[in-house]
Amino acid sequence: MLEYARQRTAAFQRRMTEEGIGLALLTDQSSIAYLGGFWGYLSVEFGRPTLLVLRPDTPPVVLTPLMESEMVNAMTWVDDVRTWEDAGAMRWEHVLADVLGVPPSEIGVEKDLLPAIVRNWLDERYPATPLRDISPVLGAMRMIKGPEEIQVMREAGRIAAAMMAAAQGALAEGVPEYEAALAVIDAGTRAAAGFLTERGWDAFVSPMIHNLQIMQSGRDTAMVHRRASVKRLHRGDPVYFCFCNLAEFKHYRLGFDRMFFIGEVSDEAARVQDTAVAAQAAALGAVRAGVSAESVAAAANEVYAANGFAPGYRTGRSIGVAYLEAPELKQGDTTVLAPGMTFAVDGGVTVEGGLGGRIGDSIVVTESGFEFLTEYPRDITVV
Numbered sequence: 001m002l003e004y005a006r007q008r009t010a011a012f013q014r015r016m017t018e019e020g021i022g023l024a025l026l027t028d029q030s031s032i033a034y035l036g037g038f039w040g041y042l043s044v045e046f047g048r049p050t051l052l053v054l055r056p057d058t059p060p061v062v063l064t065p066l067m068e069s070e071m072v073n074a075m076t077w078v079d080d081v082r083t084w085e086d087a088g089a090m091r092w093e094h095v096l097a098d099v100l101g102v103p104p105s106e107i108g109v110e111k112d113l114l115p116a117i118v119r120n121w122l123d124e125r126y127p128a129t130p131l132r133d134i135s136p137v138l139g140a141m142r143m144i145k146g147p148e149e150i151q152v153m154r155e156a157g158r159i160a161a162a163m164m165a166a167a168q169g170a171l172a173e174g175v176p177e178y179e180a181a182l183a184v185i186d187a188g189t190r191a192a193a194g195f196l197t198e199r200g201w202d203a204f205v206s207p208m209i210h211n212l213q214i215m216q217s218g219r220d221t222a223m224v225h226r227r228a229s230v231k232r233l234h235r236g237d238p239v240y241f242c243f244c245n246l247a248e249f250k251h252y253r254l255g256f257d258r259m260f261f262i263g264e265v266s267d268e269a270a271r272v273q274d275t276a277v278a279a280q281a282a283a284l285g286a287v288r289a290g291v292s293a294e295s296v297a298a299a300a301n302e303v304y305a306a307n308g309f310a311p312g313y314r315t316g317r318s319i320g321v322a323y324l325e326a327p328e329l330k331q332g333d334t335t336v337l338a339p340g341m342t343f344a345v346d347g348g349v350t351v352e353g354g355l356g357g358r359i360g361d362s363i364v365v366t367e368s369g370f371e372f373l374t375e376y377p378r379d380i381t382v383v
Helices: 002-019 029-036 066-075 092-100 116-125 135-143 147-169 177-193 200-204 218-222 267-286 293-306
Strands: 024-026 051-055 058-065 080-084 107-109 131-133 214-217 238-242 257-261 316-318 325-329 342-351 355-365 370-372
Touching (some): 002 029, 002 051, 002 135, 024 029, 029 051, 029 058, 029 135, 051 092, 058 066, 058 092, 066 080, 066 200, 080 092, 135 325, 147 177, 147 257, 147 355, 177 214, 177 238, 238 355, 257 267, 267 342, 293 325
Parallel strands (some): 024 107, 058 080, 107 131
Antiparallel strands (some): 024 051, 051 058, 214 238, 238 257, 257 355, 342 355, 355 370
16 A cells, blocks of 8 residues: 555646645655555544645655654654654754745645644744645545555455344344444454565554444434434334444545444335435436536436435545545536546435435446445345
């Protein structure tokens, strides 16, 4: 993976030259992982930014907290790793100022992802220096995944399938929601561990599945992003699992959703879920290289309208090293799909205060259609 990260950085530096970008300052963990091949665990939420400084014609520079520097050096291909400390002359602001040097004519940043702590310092340190948004340049690169990225995402899909099987196996009348969430974490961690070794870069990739499980049951299935709780399952309950913040491997994130029913399914719940499944199937049927992102969403929206439901906000989103990338499968996004693009494609219906129907899969676009990155039964499942 590190050699691919090195190649991506070289490609990005060539694009910097083409776009006339003399300096790029990257602060987003996903972008740093994409180019630098590493990620930390402190993050800017702790007031400790990690930064990647790029110029088109010189080697990149990483700035990292001293306490993480040994791990960063072991994970990244970048040779020039500068450390900073929490206090004194070696605070990150001083180290970054030294790396940037004389006031630059402009600084390329990902504007929507720039942490306030860094933005405020740039404004104070370089008040006359404009910040140029380089997100479109890097985003265009990240749209098309290379074979090595797709392979990691396929592994993530197999991990996610193991997680979903464990979720299904944990469901029964009287079982609290959190027990199913625990089964998901355990199964996913064990599956991820099977793809890792103790050697080299692999040794720094944790197999641990973490974050709060998005899960709803019964009437709460109308609450799209509710978390697993102590609530117990009852006969007839629909139960929804979303792995969008869980299905992650080597910093590549998928979308994956399924609905199950405890003991039986009501006619109305079946109608809602059938509509969600049909909408997703229509969207998938429209996917192929050369079509627009919004046309895929339109195919799903026709199904919703035909069944008396409002169109969804979006039918899918690009996936990769971040939870949300460009483009999105929604009205107004005219991006043309190309081979190597990867998406989470969803079907979803919400009956406010009552029911929800959900399904979601991750795919990779091909010339003639798509291939699934996630595989699990898509019909109504009663457990």
